[in-house]
Amino acid sequence: MTGEVLRADGIGVRFGGVRALDGVGLGVRAGEVCGLIGPNGAGKTTFFDAVSGIRRPDEGRVLLDGRDITGRSPVWRARHGLRRTFQRQQLFGQLTVTDNLVVAQEWDGGGGGLAADLVSAPSRRSRERARRSRADQVLRQCGLYDLRSVYAGTLPVGQARMVEVARALADPPRVLLLDEPASGMSGAEREQLADVVRRLAGQEGCAVLLVEHNVAFVMELCARVVVLDLGTVLAQGSPAQVRADPAVRDAYLGTTA
Numbered sequence: 479m480t481g482e483v484l485r486a487d488g489i490g491v492r493f494g495g496v497r498a499l500d501g502v503g504l505g506v507r508a509g510e511v512c513g514l515i516g517p518n519g520a521g522k523t524t525f526f527d528a529v530s531g532i533r534r535p536d537e538g539r540v541l542l543d544g545r546d547i548t549g550r551s552p553v554w555r556a557r558h559g560l561r562r563t564f565q566r567q568q569l570f571g572q573l574t575v576t577d578n579l580v581v582a583q584e585w586d587g588g589g590g591g592l593a594a595d596l597v598s599a600p601s602r603r604s605r606e607r608a609r610r611s612r613a614d615q616v617l618r619q620c621g622l623y624d625l626r627s628v629y630a631g632t633l634p635v636g637q638a639r640m641v642e643v644a645r646a647l648a649d650p651p652r653v654l655l656l657d658e659p660a661s662g663m664s665g666a667e668r669e670q671l672a673d674v675v676r677r678l679a680g681q682e683g684c685a686v687l688l689v690e691h692n693v694a695f696v697m698e699l700c701a702r703v704v705v706l707d708l709g710t711v712l713a714q715g716s717p718a719q720v721r722a723d724p725a726v727r728d729a730y731l732g733t734t735a
């Protein structure tokens with residue numbers, strides 16, 4: 479497939495005797511929202527861990543813009559625009575919503591200790607202003623601006639999930655891996671999330687890979703859906719093709735989706 483920003487080829491991950499992933503290949507193009515679905519234990523989160531660098535795969539490779547990044551650290555990947563959210567929330571609960579987005583931009587400069595702080599104080603202040611202004615912009619886009627001064631640890635789960643998404647956007651991503659972002663969200667929050675993801679892909683050209691158990695949400699948002707089962711790709715195609723696939727219905731969707 480041409481124009482793929484992210485490509486994973488032949489990814490294999492073993493946990494002792496368990497083959498969590500076995501030769502999984504998948505690519506996502508700029509501006510595309512691709513769904514990744516499958517039953518519990520299918521290997522979705524393990525795949526995200528391999529792509530984001532949290533777990534080195536036993537086999538296969540990960541390419542960003544055609545460049546092999548399999549040996550790169552998670553931080554290196556994040557710096558180069560490959561970001562993710564986690565199934566379990568990872569916000570800084572004792573920071574405000576805004577500060578959660580400001581610290582997510584910290585790698586853009588900083589470091590160097592006290593001497594560097596004194597010498598470069600004006601430029602640091604202007605960087606800090608730029609980060610806060612970017613945080614405000616993203617919070618507005620995500621419908622979170624009114625919550626900007628609230629401590630993240632006090633937010634109900636749906637809002638906290640949206641803050642996690644906003645934090646992944648604080649420094650504009652080129653590839654975004656979303657791990658069950660809609661879990662615990664109300665219908666209105668899911669709508670807001672769908673708007674944010676559509677705009678991110680459509681206007682900013684981000685490649686989005688979405689793991690989500692809410693199948694209706696995935697089918698509505700994604701042009702293409704990949705189905706994992708027992709660590710392998712069971713099917714892929716448009717939502718209609720995937721829904722109609724008998725193997726997918728047997729393994730995951732049942733007869734109601």
Ligand SMILES: Nc1ncnc2c1ncn2[C@@H]1O[C@H](COP(=O)(O)OP(=O)(O)OP(=O)(O)O)[C@@H](O)[C@H]1O
Pocket residue numbers: 493496497498516517518519520521522523524525
């Ligand atoms: N750290 C680990 N140690 C041992 N086995 C693991 C580990 N992490 C995952 N597994 C196993 O790997 C397989 C894939 O798990 P994974 O969490 O990636 O699936 P998933 O599709 O994300 O599931 P869910 O939808 O429940 O989040 C499962 O059999 C799981 O038990």
